[in-house]
Amino acid sequence: MEWGLSSQVLRSGFIEKVEKKSGQRVCDCYQCGMCTGGCPVTFYMDYPPNQIMRMIQLGMRERVLSSKTIWVCASCFTCTTRCPKEVDLAEVMDTLRQMAHQEGRKAAVDEVRVFHEIFLENIRRYGRQYEMGLVGNYNLNSGRLFKDMRQAPKLFFRGKLRIFPKRIDVRRIKGIFRKITSLENKA
Numbered sequence: 001m002e003w004g005l006s007s008q009v010l011r012s013g014f015i016e017k018v019e020k021k022s023g024q025r026v027c028d029c030y031q032c033g034m035c036t037g038g039c040p041v042t043f044y045m046d047y048p049p050n051q052i053m054r055m056i057q058l059g060m061r062e063r064v065l066s067s068k069t070i071w072v073c074a075s076c077f078t079c080t081t082r083c084p085k086e087v088d089l090a091e092v093m094d095t096l097r098q099m100a101h102q103e104g105r106k107a108a109v110d111e112v113r114v115f116h117e118i119f120l121e122n123i124r125r126y127g128r129q130y131e132m133g134l135v136g137n138y139n140l141n142s143g144r145l146f147k148d149m150r151q152a153p154k155l156f157f158r159g160k161l162r163i164f165p166k167r168i169d170v171r172r173i174k175g176i177f178r179k180i181t182s183l184e185n186k187a
């Protein structure tokens with residue numbers, strides 16, 4: 001893989017921004033590869049986690065924020081628990097997704113964007129997750145309408161799926177979302 005670096009890229013301040021927003025010392029990563037070795041979704045990524053860390057260290061903002069990796073990360077914390085320098089890589093990935101979102105970048109993997117939007121809309125509407133709505137809307141919006149239809153009756157009869165969502169203190173949840181929106185607009 002060929003990476004073009006310039007002194008301008010190296011002095012971009014990208015690593016400092018990521019470290020400040022994530023609260024993690026990205027500069028401590030010495031490329032042992034433990035994060036990549038344990039990651040269950042590396043095969044879906046365009047760059048493995050340790051390469052993302054190196055690209056952050058090198059100030060390669062554009063490449064990092066446009067990568068599939070930051071969107072594919074499942075935030076399972078395997079990388080975090082394996083890191084000998086105790087860098088919370090899952091938090092770094094979350095920070096990178098937030099930075100990309102704040103810059104108006106679309107997710108490099110459309111299914112992730114669709115899932116994210118539906119997930120948050122369910123929380124906004126019902127105050128909690130509504131699984132049947134999540135799966136149904138996701139399948140409808142990702143073009144896989146009948147994908148999980150065989151599992152639905154089994155889950156329903158075992159009491160794992162509700163036909164109607166259960167709501168909890170929706171007014172408070174909507175207030176939280178309004179507060180987040182106002183904070184994002186100020187940033």
